[in-house]
Amino acid sequence: xxxxxxxxxxxxxxxxxLRLNPLVVVTVAGIVTGLLGGMSPLRILxxxxxxxxxxxSVTLYIVVLPVIGIIERFGLQEQARRLIAKLSFLTTGRLxxxxxxxxxxxxxxxxxxxxxxxxxxxxxxxxxxxxxxxxRFGRALPEKVLEKIKGHSAGVDNVGxxxxxxxxxxxxxxxxxxxxxxxxxHLQLDALQIALWAIPTAICAFLIHGSRLLYLDRQLxxxxxxxxxxxxxxxxxxxxxxxxxxx
Amino acid sequence: MIKVEWFYWLLGAVFLAxxxxxxxxxxxxKRYGSAAFWALVGLSFPYATFVxxxxxxxxxxxxxxxxxxxxxxxxxxxxxxxEASTAEEKSASATRFGNKLFxxxxxxxxxxxxxxxxxxxxxxxxxxxxxxxSESLIGLGVASVLAVxxxxxxxxPKSVAAPLSDGHRLLEALGWSAILPQMLAILGQLFTxxxxxxxxxTVIGNVLPAGxxxxxxAVYCVGMALFTVxxxxxxxxxxxxxxxxxxxxxxxxxxxxxxxVFAIGMLSGFCGTLCTPMAANFNLVPVxxxxxxxxxxxxxxxIPTAIPLLICxxxxxxxxxFGVL
Numbered sequence: 001x002x003x004x005x006x007x008x009x010x011x012x013x014x015x016x017x018l019r020l021n022p023l024v025v026v027t028v029a030g031i032v033t034g035l036l037g038g039m040s041p042l043r044i045l046x047x048x049x050x051x052x053x054x055x056x057s058v059t060l061y062i063v064v065l066p067v068i069g070i071i072e073r074f075g076l077q078e079q080a081r082r083l084i085a086k087l088s089f090l091t092t093g094r095l096x097x098x099x100x101x102x103x104x105x106x107x108x109x110x111x112x113x114x115x116x117x118x119x120x121x122x123x124x125x126x127x128x129x130x131x132x133x134x135x136r137f138g139r140a141l142p143e144k145v146l147e148k149i150k151g152h153s154a155g156v157d158n159v160g161x162x163x164x165x166x167x168x169x170x171x172x173x174x175x176x177x178x179x180x181x182x183x184x185x186h187l188q189l190d191a192l193q194i195a196l197w198a199i200p201t202a203i204c205a206f207l208i209h210g211s212r213l214l215y216l217d218r219q220l221x222x223x224x225x226x227x228x229x230x231x232x233x234x235x236x237x238x239x240x241x242x243x244x245x246x247x
Numbered sequence: 248m249i250k251v252e253w254f255y256w257l258l259g260a261v262f263l264a265x266x267x268x269x270x271x272x273x274x275x276x277k278r279y280g281s282a283a284f285w286a287l288v289g290l291s292f293p294y295a296t297f298v299x300x301x302x303x304x305x306x307x308x309x310x311x312x313x314x315x316x317x318x319x320x321x322x323x324x325x326x327x328x329x330e331a332s333t334a335e336e337k338s339a340s341a342t343r344f345g346n347k348l349f350x351x352x353x354x355x356x357x358x359x360x361x362x363x364x365x366x367x368x369x370x371x372x373x374x375x376x377x378x379x380x381s382e383s384l385i386g387l388g389v390a391s392v393l394a395v396x397x398x399x400x401x402x403x404p405k406s407v408a409a410p411l412s413d414g415h416r417l418l419e420a421l422g423w424s425a426i427l428p429q430m431l432a433i434l435g436q437l438f439t440x441x442x443x444x445x446x447x448x449t450v451i452g453n454v455l456p457a458g459x460x461x462x463x464x465a466v467y468c469v470g471m472a473l474f475t476v477x478x479x480x481x482x483x484x485x486x487x488x489x490x491x492x493x494x495x496x497x498x499x500x501x502x503x504x505x506x507x508v509f510a511i512g513m514l515s516g517f518c519g520t521l522c523t524p525m526a527a528n529f530n531l532v533p534v535x536x537x538x539x540x541x542x543x544x545x546x547x548x549x550i551p552t553a554i555p556l557l558i559c560x561x562x563x564x565x566x567x568x569f570g571v572l
Contacts (some may be wrong), residue, residue: 003449009477012434016524019542022531023423023430027316029290030434037441048312048441049305053431056255058428058528060384062418063258067394073331074402075341076348082341106356107496110363113354113383117533118417123352126537151548154522154533158545159552162517166314166510173482177509180486185494193506197357200567201514202569204559208551 009035064119076123083133092132092149097155097210099135101126103160104206110165117157126153139225140182145223152216163205166198248374251381252299253291254388264288265415272327280323285418287311287318288426305407312433319423331412344402349418351398356391362386416500421535428528435483444487447474450493460501461565467492468561469527472519479525481516488512497568505570511560518557 008029015025034044084090090098105116113119129149133141141149165171169191180187260287269275270282291311297303318324322450332340341348367382369375377385395410404410418425439442455463467488474484493512497503507523520526523546530545565571 002442003446005438005443006446008434008438008441009443009447012477012525021319021423021520022524022527023316023427024320026430026434027313030430032436033434033437033441035441037437039441040327043307044437045309045313046304047437048433049295049298049307050307050388051436052308052429053298053305054436055429055432056288056292056295057251057381057384058432059425060254060258061260061528063254063388063391064394065417066261066414067355067391067398069331069415069417070395070398070402070404071351072346073337073340073347073404073409073413074344075332075337075339076352078337078341079345079348083346095481100470108267108491110383111356111360113363113387114291114359117536119352119355121533122536124349134572146543148548150537150539151544152537154530154537154550155548156543158521158549159327162520163514163556166514166517175515176485180489181494181505181509184486184490185498186385187505189506189509189513196508196511197507197567198417198514200563201511201560205552206378207554208555208559213554223453226559228362229426236302 005033007036008240019062022210028056028153043240047132061116061118070122072123078130080124080127081206084128084131085135085137088135088169091217092129092135092152092220093215095129095132096152096216097213100156100160100210103157104164104202105151107164108202110168110171112161112165112168112171115157115161116152121157122151125156125170126150129153136220137227139227140228141224142227145220145227148220148223149215152213156213159209163198163202167195167202169195248371248378249376249385249389250378251384251388254385255390256327259289259292259415261411262286262292262418264411265289265418267272267546268412268415269327269419272329274329276388277323277325277552278327279430280318281325281419284315284318284324284423287315297370312430313502315426316430317360324423325501327416329416331437333418334562343544347401349374350401351394354394354397355387358390359383359386359474361554362389389519417536421537424527424531424535427531431479435480438478439483443478444483448479448487451488455496460537460569461561463492463496463501464565464568465561467497467508467512468515468557468564471516472522472557475516476517476523476525479520479523479527481520483514485509485513488516501569503564503568508564511564511568515557515560518560521553522546 011029029045037089106114133149166173174191174194177194178191181187181189261529266282266286266289269278272278275281291308294308298305336361363383363386367377399407455466471484471488474488475481478484492510497508498505524530533545534542
């Protein structure tokens with residue numbers, strides 16, 4: 001019964017729905033899927049080993065953490081907030097939309113590794129997006145508003161990178177398409193053609209997400225309308241300090 | 248030739264340094280379990296070099312990976328509570344250094360650009376200077392090291408080891424989610440090898456509306472997105488959905504332009520990536536990095552873009568690949 005292996009998928013869905021620790025859920029689902037697929041325990045351990053070895057590139061971003069850590073100790077996020085306070089035409093939404101444009105264009109010319117959540121969003125973009133909102137409203141931002149700005153600060157990098165990088169010829173996804181299709185179906189696909197046909201979707205992504213970001217300013221206005229005017233000169237503490245609520 | 252493996256060893260050293268910092272950190276109530284976790288991760292990176300070269304048995308690494316999960320599952324992973332500097336110190340330092348603080352983070356993209364645009368094309372005696380296929384990873388590695396050097400020279404912290412302890416504090420904030428993307432890659436490989444792809448392909452093949460072009464386009468695009476939500480990766484979804492519908496139905500039967508079909512098919516998968524916690528490096532790592540309260544905040548911000556964009560993809564493929572206009 002080949003459909004039995006789908007139990008592994010169901011385990012992941014159930015585990016995430018029950019808010020169990022994702023690392024544990026994924027490991028258990030992997031072992032169960034392997035067993036249902038008829039693998040021996042040694043083969044499953046081998047799969048874990050080769051899978052870890054083959055996927056190390058996704059963890060390489062950790063090497064930027066030391067420099068981000070030291071400049072945060074010296075007040076980088078604080079300085080990012082001060083800078084945004086001077087650029088009064090940049091609202092939270094406009095700032096994020098501008099970042100999306102930069103991220104998409106630089107990814108489209110092959111520079112997708114230049115930015116990302118650890119190296120640009122945490123130290124620069126999020127503090128500026130939050131600082132712009134603090135300046136606009138002139139009071140402390142409630143948890144709900146901070147959370148929304150955080151979500152959009154993280155999301156803008158994903159949308160920008162995904163729908164920019166596919167316009168670049170030598171990116172992994174295009175090489176995967178040509179590699180798979182050419183060897184399986186004996187076609188001769190031109191990578192440049194694939195990259196070219198990614199442009200219409202890239203434009204749609206920019207228009208859809210960009211408009212949502214500009215609309216974000218009005219959403220924040222509405223969320224802040226019910227918040228009492230208590231003066232709060234100190235902006236919120238830097239992200240990642242203190243609480244552990246996401247665990 | 249500069250190899251990407253060098254930077255995996257550097258990364259291993261960063262994790263091992265973190266293990267040493269953790270074991271000496273009395274503010275961490277679970278310092279021994281936490282140190283064991285980071286040490287296992289740190290040792291796994293250099294060992295994996297030999298697994299990739301097929302000179303060491305992979306099951307040893309597999310055991311280490313499962314041991315990491317056991318430590319997390321048994322709640323032995325914690326974090327210290329010391330802060331690098333108080334808010335007042337940060338404020339005073341920001342006044343003192345001003346916009347010079349932006350120099351080290353700007354070194355990273357600058358060096359990455361130089362590597363991607365210039366050094367990637369240099370050859371010595373017929374061999375490339377940078378290992379082919381890993382140019383941007385090598386650029387990121389070199390850029391990070393140079394940025395640390397620039398920061399040390401500019402800011403002159405009391406100890407040259409300060410970047411390691413400051414970086415480790417960020418790593419502690421990531422916690423187990425630092426290795427979740429790799430665990431998901433392992434799961435994806437297990438799914439593929441156990442035949443999950445074929446099973447899902449069978450299920451989706453059964454719902455295919457026979458003979459309808461727009462229906463087939465929609466099933467291919469939406470199927471790519473849904474499959475990516477399950478696997479966490481559009482790359483895993485692409486071969487299966489393409490074998491089930493993309494090639495036999497859209498290209499061979501309806502004579503669609505293959506470049507358009509496959510390009511937009513892959514981008515439909517990316518819409519799925521925006522919606523799934525399985526894409527941990529994009530959707531869950533930032534939750535830890537920005538200290539969000541809910542695991543799903545990033546995804547919530549992205550779904551209202553992903554759904555209309557997926558509809559755009561269906562329309563674009565229908566219009567552009569089949570000469571409808």
